[in-house]
Each structure stands twice: as C-alpha cells, then as structure tokens.
Amino acid sequence: MPLIKPRTRGKQFVRLITRLELENNESLHAYGRFLGEPVEYVLNQLIDTVLARDKEFMSWRAQHQESCVPTNRARTDPRPATRSDSARDDRLATDLRAVPHPAAKANG
Numbered sequence: 001m002p003l004i005k006p007r008t009r010g011k012q013f014v015r016l017i018t019r020l021e022l023e024n025n026e027s028l029h030a031y032g033r034f035l036g037e038p039v040e041y042v043l044n045q046l047i048d049t050v051l052a053r054d055k056e057f058m059s060w061r062a063q064h065q066e067s068c069v070p071t072n073r074a075r076t077d078p079r080p081a082t083r084s085d086s087a088r089d090d091r092l093a094t095d096l097r098a099v100p101h102p103a104a105k106a107n108g
Contacts (some may be wrong), residue, residue: 002034004042
C-alpha cells in the first residue's frame with residue numbers, strides 16, 4: 001500500500017528550483033511512476049507526510065506561523081558562491097538578455 005495519499009484538487013503551487021542528490025532524484029521519479037503521479041505531487045506529499053511526524057517542528061511551527069520564505073531574490077543557497085556559480089550566473093543573465101520578451105514579439 002502506498003504511503004502517499006490521493007491527490008487533492010484546488011491547491012496553490014509555487015515554482016521551486018532546487019538540486020537533488022542523484023539517488024534521490026531516481027527514487028523520486030521511480031515512486032512517481034509507481035503511483036502514476038508527477039514528481040511534483042510526490043515531493044509535496046513527502047514533505048507533508050514527513051514534517052507532520054516531527055512533533056517538535058509542528059509545535060515550533062504553531063508558534064511561528066509567519067512565512068519563512070525569503071522575500072528577496074538574493075542567493076539563499078548556504079554554500080559560498082564559487083567561480084563556476086558566478087560564471088554560470090553571468091552566462092545565464094547574458095543568455096536571458098538575448099531573448100526577446102513575448103510581448104515584444106506580439107507588438108513588433
């Protein structure tokens with residue numbers, strides 16, 4: 001019997017870009033295939049299931065109900081920036097500047 005409950009409709013979602021360990025990525029996709037659900041659903045259910053079992057966290061969270069999501073777009077990765085991170089970010093910024101905004105195509 002799967003540990004993850006059936007999907008609930010009508011929830012709001014946000015986009016989160018992160019990195020997973022290789023083995024966890026494989027397990028996440030395998031479990032999604034096993035359930036016939038997308039990996040986003042599996043990941044959300046794993047978070048709900050695991051955190052609900054942490055009584056100390058649940059008590060802390062009840063006392064700290066404000067949002068803990070960072071409000072700025074600054075780097076939140078606890079690792080120090082490396083030269084390769086900086087170079088990659090510079091390339092991405094350059095690549096994005098070269099892409100016209102979709103509205104510009106519609107108007108031009």
